[in-house]
Amino acid sequence: MNQVMKQMKSARGLLVASLAVAVAALVSPVPAVAQSATASNNAAPSPLQIAQGAKAWSENCGRCHNFRDPKEFSDKNWDVIVTHMRTIAPLPGQTAREIKAFLKASN
Amino acid sequence: MTEKLGRAAAALAVAAISATIVAGLPTHAAAQSDENLRHRIEAMEQQLQQMKDMAKQLDALKQELAKTQKKASNAAKAASAEDTRAIKWHLAGYGTANYTATDASGENNSFGAGDFNPIFLVGYKDLLLWESELEFSTLTDGSTKTELEFSNLNLMATDWLTLSAGKFLSPIGDFQQHLHPTWINKLPDRPAGFVEDGGNEPLSDVGVMARGAFPVGSMTLDYAVFAGNGPRLADVADEGVKMEGFGADDNSNKAFGGRIGLRPLPYLSVGVSGMLSKIKGNAGSGGTVSHGDYDVEDIDAAFTKGNWDVRGEYIRSHLDSLSTALDPASAPVQIPASTWHSWYAQAAYRLAGVTDNAVLRNFEPVVRYSQFDVSGLSDFTGNEEDRVSVGLDYWFAPSIVAKIAYENRDFKNKPNEDVFRAQLAFGF
Secondary structure (H helix, E strand, C coil): HHHHHHHHHHHHHHHHHHHHHHHHCCCCCCCHHHHHHHHCCCCCCEEEEEEEEHHHHHHCCCCCCCCHHHHHHHHHHHHHHHHHHHHHHHCHHHHHHHHHHHHHHHH | HHHHHHHHHHHHHHHHHHHHHHHHHHHHHHHHHHHHHHHHHHHHHHHHHHHHHHHHHHHHHHHHEEEEHHHHHHHHHHHHHHCCCCCCEEEEEEEEEEEEEEECCCCCCEEEEEEEEEEEEEEEEEEEEEEEEEEEEEECCCCCCEEEEEEEEEEEEEEEEEEEEEEEEEECHHHHHHHHHCCCCCCCCCCCCCCCCCCCCCCCCEEEEEEEEECCCEEEEEEEEEEEECCEEEECCCCCCCCCCCCCCCCCCCEEEEEEEEEHHHHHHHEEEEEEEEEEEEEEEEECCCEEEEEEEEEEEEEECCCCCEEEEEEEECCCEEEECCCCCCCEEEECCEEEEEEEEEEEEEEHHHHCCCCCCCCCEEEEEEEEEECCCHHHHHHEEEEEEEEEEEECCCCEEEEEEEEEEEEEECEEEEEEEEEEEEEC
16 A cells, blocks of 8 residues: 555645646636526426436435435425535536436425 | 074084084194104204304314415415525534443443534525534533534535635545544444544644536546645644644644545546645743644545445655654654554445345445554554454434444554444434
């Protein structure tokens, strides 16, 4: 294991790489703050979005913990919980919205 | 004339008799009719009373219905309002109860008080999220210990970028950030070295962070970069470096760190992370102290497919030589450069993969090997350990688990221990 770590790039290199990724994300052509704020939780999701949410749920939510039953929480709860998971997992915003749509359609 | 009168009298008599006869028959029939009529009237009165009672019941039901309709209307209105409200909140968290039996000299078998970790989540649309976790625990003297595990504001700047400020869980590695809550951790304790005192896993920091995730083809890349107040040396040397979010910095050198994670497949994730910081020596009685570089490097991986959960993590940290007091009463001394290594590998399998039995399918055996090695200052080496953990979990629900585990703790600088642990955990 030590040998593996010795071959790892230095922590400085990692930081530079992380910063580069963050800058790339910052300047990415995805909705900025104002648009993100208007992304409503209440717009009726399409069947496709719900299906994509089911797939994203199955691929992401079991990586750390057991799958939670959609019926455990209300729509309002899922809105906040999935946003929390978006920040800590982390998840792309679009993926988080699809997972919300699936959970809210299934509870 | 007399004859006429006689005929008339006879006729009258006949008529009278006839009338009497005729009258006698209808008198009996009328009596029966009266009786029937009386019965019918009584029946009708009963029916009328029943109808009145039913009308009363109907009125009462109408009133109840009106109340119910009003409640339903209010509930629907409230629910609708909840869903459209800009600010939403949720109380999450977990609770834990423990039992530990050990053959360690001087230690007693003991129940652990129910630790309580409420997590407050408050969101504003899809734009902001405030998240704070408290930890309440009971100390051995019966007093209650309260800690702020994390508390930070998150701005969802774009779909791929979240900006955070406050106290946050360290993004170094995977265990502390994602796996340490007791309803997620498969075993009742943390791996060797992945601990608060004397270990080398960063727990939290106070500062700012940018993190997010985005798709790269069919894969997902996630990242985090942060700047924080960084770690400090513990007041007591054998506790090593403290890396639990200090509310103020003891020098102007901030810690910088980050993590890059890649999910090449939905069930496979790998991550590399690291931190650069400077640590100031502790002041003692006289003398001078100096700063030393303290760096952390970490690699983690997880395979979570079907009923398998296999994961591991390695942390290396290094502190340069510096001048510091080993305890508050002594003068600073130059300590040698020191290096910490800790790692673990863990595998768990849910028996639902081999049986449909309603009880057996909820069991999950777990094995873990963890190791903690330190080189350098001898005070730092007290917790060096090789640990084997074997456990069995029973899942009552996806976030309610009972665990039992046996540990063999092979210390390098003190007698070995055999430990039995039991734990109940509930995530909500």
